[in-house]
Amino acid sequence: MVIGAGPTGENLADRTRAAGLTTAVVESELVGGECSYWACMPSKALLRPVAALADARAVAGSREAVTGKLDAAAVLARRDEFASHWKDAGQVSWLESVGVDLVRGQGRLDGPRRVVVETPDGGRRTLTARHAVAVCTGTRAMLPELPGIADAHPWTSREATSSPTVPGRLTVVGGGVVGVEMATAWAALGSTVTLLVRGSGLLPRMEPFAGELVAEGLTAAGVSVRTGVSVTELRRAAESEPVTAVLSDGGRLESDEILFATGRAPRTDDLGLDTVGLSPGGWLDVDDTLRVRGIDGEWLYAAGDVNHRSLLTHQGKYQARIAGAAIGARAEGRALDTAPWGAHAATADTAAVPQVVFTDPEACAVGPTAQEAERAGRRVRAVDYDLGQVAGASLYADGYRGRARIVVDLDRGHLIGATFVGRGTAELLHSATIAVAGEVPLERLWHAVPSYPTISEIWLRLLETYRG
Template sequence: MSEMQEYDVIVLGAGPVGQSVAARARAGGLSVAVVERELVGGECSYWGCIPSKALLRPVIAVADAHHVDGAREAVNGPLDTAKVFGRRDRYVTNWDDSGQANWVKNIGADLFRGHARLVGARRVEVETPGVGVVVLTCRHAVAVCTGSTAALPDIAGIEKARAWTNRKATDSSDIPARLVIVGGGGIAVEMATAWHGLGSRVTLLARDSGILPRMEPFVGELVARGLTDAGVTVRTGVSVTELRRLEIEGPLWVSLDDESELEVDAILFAIGRTPNTADIGLQTVGLDPGTWLDVDDTCVVRGVDGDWLYAMGDANHRALLTHQGKYQARMAGEAIVARAAGRQLDTAPWGAHVATADSHAVPQVFFTDPEAASVGLTAAEADRRGHHVQVVDVSIGDTVPGAYLYADGYGGQARMVVDLDDGHLLGATFVGAGVAELLQSATIAIAGRVPVQRLWHAVPCFPTISEVWLRLLEALRDTPSTSTQNGRA
């Protein structure tokens, strides 16, 4: 066992979240150790956001061309899949993390490769390949940024099915002739879009909750219609009960609870995530291994004395999105630096130190055809929370010139949820081609609690899809405010 090494901050996990908190701590003058058991850059860089969007972009680009007269005639034949996979490989640097490892070192943090476990308060042991156990202690904080892993169902035949998760779905260069995807969330619909575009015959199976159930109901309807129109088979209200592969290299039989069967070549489960906290020593500080970590708004883990243990990103389950985890890391990093210097947290001039936007202003985009984007509360969520709201819907393609110039026969919808008591937005949702870039304006309006009356002075350019904001405001003005009470007409 090597000599004990002491740092101000120890970060468990070198993905985007761990890197963000490490950078903030170093910028504040604190010494930092970063521990990573796999690739520096984490799930997002190598098996999540980056490779999935690299695969999706060529598929969506072709779909966009097919929506425009004159352009569709120029698009002939299938995608060059070798080049698509090559593009993906470039963006994940061929799963070589040396560049990101150098970044960690260049900010002045020390990188330890190996598996880290807590062994009591402020103390971490790292099993390092070829070196043995390294003992690290911290003066101020241990930040758990270990992320999450795809969940697999406990059903008969799962062990022999060689089931895909997001990892295989984003790092494979072999195209299954027939792919079944189980799930109705973001990963499921994006991978259905990507792999259908790459040449698989895709069947998407979702339970009773349907497609993108956490967004406004019309989102799932429009995305499911887009997938169906493209050639994906979408089935809702069904569950997988058994998997059977009769031969090692033979087809996979998928049994469903409606007593039907599917013969496929591969199956992808996108049914949820589990926290990577089962083997990081939580029991040594009085917490249950394998659980999501409950945190306050500075990301301090509740139930541990001394306010030294933090958890950011997927590990705390507040919002399982990379951008939200990085946001939490920025806020928590500022809090760690302030506490280390003995400063009060309420003195930050720009509202740092406290992560609150992950409870009321969470943006999310799914890169399907059409795209789906939302931020804040849905109408149903606002209703459940007791807000007095007005819900305004606009058909984008029918009312926005920039939309039907963007794509012939543009189909899309927008919704705005307005708090009538406070006069600001609670939520906004957009479905349609190119709507992802509308979302930041909505996020600013919600996070900044901008009065709706001021939004009239944020003039959208003509002719752009962003003119939907003007249509939404006009619809709000022209609809009597008494017509909606708690989200209901």
């Protein structure tokens, strides 16, 4: 039994079905989950035209051919296509094609291996799993407790990625991934955007230069980036009226909509966790096989955002593959391979997590930052290089600005982290992820020759700098 049919739940169901187990999925909303309809797909559909136009404007010759702005209506229509117009028939068809049963309704645990489903027609079904139940319910947007927030009807990530119209003025609260990506998208579509960040910079979980270069890009695109300021109160007379944000510095900011991109909370408060001895409402603690700790037996799993290991769709799908294999092995009575990088251990969650931020410039990273590695007690060296000095980058865009860093474990002689910021760098990331996950020695990477002239030549420049 899988509770939650987002990308994680779908992949886990596919893997257990492939292992020979009958599998059913319970879903209370749309099959495909947050990523398909309110996050990854619609947000990147909004951002891709921004990057395409920026790339065209960055090269002499094509720059002169670009005479207009983005067609907002066309961008939103394309976004709607990628969100399947918020209908899940295609995803349901896929579940059927791999032999997974779908049960629509709100699923809750009701003791070991038992799930009670309240169906849309008011009915009630009790389902019992022979081997395992996997919780893949993900997260929801978290709104701060502020005076006036209930009457202000603020946007969360869902409204930000699905709005049918472009707001004239948009305030974005939060300097993380959702905040900077939505500021990028809506500014390009015509909104006057103000980005409010409580801390001192953007993208605090990446290398400091990433947030600095993204802030420069946002400012160049017309976004007002204000750091060290937070919202203390909201005022709105009606949903159709402007919203006023009262700020911590004593100022006031009026806009047509306000987006809070200030964190996520697990969707576990109405999951029946108390029926199996767990506290409701919190993150689910799991081991590397994704089995939930703190209960009797080896039957309850949690994969994806709900376990707080790594709140990224691709990591949830990775966890689903690991958990599915572990469930299948345990069902057959086979021993599990739980050693680091083993078939039943989600090692990448702690050692090689990749992420791309689709701003202009793009920012992407895998593994720990240099500071994080040092705090963990590792002896490391950070090697930096100006991406604009790479021939392929200068060909990619006139006046290319960017930066790259690798973090080398000096005791073991391989990469443990890498960060790239600049146009077109997202496609560099998987090579870094392979190097980190594969623990490829730097001496062997020296023989991985990058094609000339591509941005990938940054690898050679970084290794040359490291060798001296």
